[in-house]
Amino acid sequence: MPKTPEKPIDLDGFFAAEKQAVNEPSTDFMARVLRDAEDIQDAFAPQAPSPKPKPIWEALIGAIGGWRSVAGLATATIVGVWIGVSPPESLDGLASFVWSEDAVSYAEYLPNYDYTLLEGQL
Amino acid sequence: MSNARATLSEVPEEELLVLYANGDRAAARALTELFAPKAFAFAQRLLSDRAEAEDVAQEAMLRLWKIAPEWRRGEAKVSTWLYQVTRNLCTDRLRKRRGVGLDEIAEPLSDAKSAEEVMQTEDRAKALQLAMETLPERQRAAIVLRHFEGLSNPEIADVLEISTEAVESLTARGKRALAKLLSGRRDELGYTDA
CATH class of the missing domain: 1.10.1740.10 (RNA polymerase sigma factor, region 2, helix turn helix motif)
Known part of the structure; x- marks a missing residue:
C-alpha cells in the first residue's frame, strides 16, 4: 500500500504559540529606559538665551522714569505749545503782569543769589 | 505611562x-x-x-x-x-x-537533534524558539521581523540592508528549515494537525 504523503507542518500555529510565550518587558526595564530618555533630554535641552543688551533709547526712557514719564512729558510739551500758540484769555492779565515793572519790584523782595550763597543755603 | x-x-x-x-x-x-x-x-x-x-x-x-x-x-x-x-x-x-x-555558522539542519529532544518535554513555543536558535542569524532576523514584528518585505530589506528578493529568499529558506526541524517530532508534540 502506498504511503500517504505527510501533511505540511503548520508553522503559523508555532508562531502563534511563540507569540503568547514571549514575556512582556518588565516594568523595571521600562522605567530604566524612560529614566535614560529623561536624563539625555535634560542634557541637550536648549540653554536659556543670554539676555540681550537693552537698546540706548530704552535706557534713556528708564532714566527718566519709564513710559509714564515719557507720556507726561509729551503731554506737557503739547500743552505748552498749545498755550504758546493760542493762549487762553485768563492768562492775558498774568502775562502782562509778569512783563510789567511791578513784577520786577516784587522780585526785589526775594533774596538774591549772592546772599543765599553766603548763608550757605546752596 | x-x-x-x-x-x-x-x-x-x-x-x-x-x-x-x-x-x-x-x-x-x-x-x-x-x-x-x-x-x-x-x-x-x-x-x-x-x-x-x-x-x-x-x-x-x-x-x-x-x-x-x-x-x-x-x-x-x-x-x-x-x-x-x-x-x-x-x-x-x-x-x-x-x-x-555568524556567516560562518553552518546551515542548521544538522542541529535538529537538540530541538527534537526538547520537543519531548516542552511545548510548541519552546520548540520553535530552540529551532530558531539554530538558524543563521540573518534568516532568524528575517523571520522574526516578518512573522513576529509584522514588517513587510521592503521594510525588512531596509532593516537588514539587503534587497527585497533576498528577504523573500531568506524567509523561505528559514521557514523550510523550521518546518523540517519541527515536523520530525510532530507526534511527540501531541498535535495531530501540526
Whole structure:
C-alpha cells in the first residue's frame, strides 16, 4: 500500500504559540529606559538665551522714569505749545503782569543769589 | 505611562522624536512605550535570553535618545533604524557568545537533534524558539521581523540592508528549515494537525 504523503507542518500555529510565550518587558526595564530618555533630554535641552543688551533709547526712557514719564512729558510739551500758540484769555492779565515793572519790584523782595550763597543755603 | 501614549497616539514617529528633542516629557514617555517593547521583543527572539535582551534594548533606546536632536527627517523610519541598531547589538552579543562569525555558522539542519529532544518535554513555543536558535542569524532576523514584528518585505530589506528578493529568499529558506526541524517530532508534540 502506498504511503500517504505527510501533511505540511503548520508553522503559523508555532508562531502563534511563540507569540503568547514571549514575556512582556518588565516594568523595571521600562522605567530604566524612560529614566535614560529623561536624563539625555535634560542634557541637550536648549540653554536659556543670554539676555540681550537693552537698546540706548530704552535706557534713556528708564532714566527718566519709564513710559509714564515719557507720556507726561509729551503731554506737557503739547500743552505748552498749545498755550504758546493760542493762549487762553485768563492768562492775558498774568502775562502782562509778569512783563510789567511791578513784577520786577516784587522780585526785589526775594533774596538774591549772592546772599543765599553766603548763608550757605546752596 | 499609557496616558502619554493615548494623547500622542496620532503623532507620527518622527514628530514624536522632534518633540522629544525639544524637551517634551510626554513624547519621551510615548516613544518609550512605543519602541522599548519592540526592541526588547526583537532582541529576546534573537538572543533567547531575557536579561541580555533587556540590556540590548536599553542600549538601542539610549542610542535613539542621543541621536534625536540630529535626526534627519524623511531619511528613515524610526522603527527601521531601531531594528537595525538592535539587530547589530544582538549580532555582537551572538558573536561573543559563539566566538565565530555568524556567516560562518553552518546551515542548521544538522542541529535538529537538540530541538527534537526538547520537543519531548516542552511545548510548541519552546520548540520553535530552540529551532530558531539554530538558524543563521540573518534568516532568524528575517523571520522574526516578518512573522513576529509584522514588517513587510521592503521594510525588512531596509532593516537588514539587503534587497527585497533576498528577504523573500531568506524567509523561505528559514521557514523550510523550521518546518523540517519541527515536523520530525510532530507526534511527540501531541498535535495531530501540526
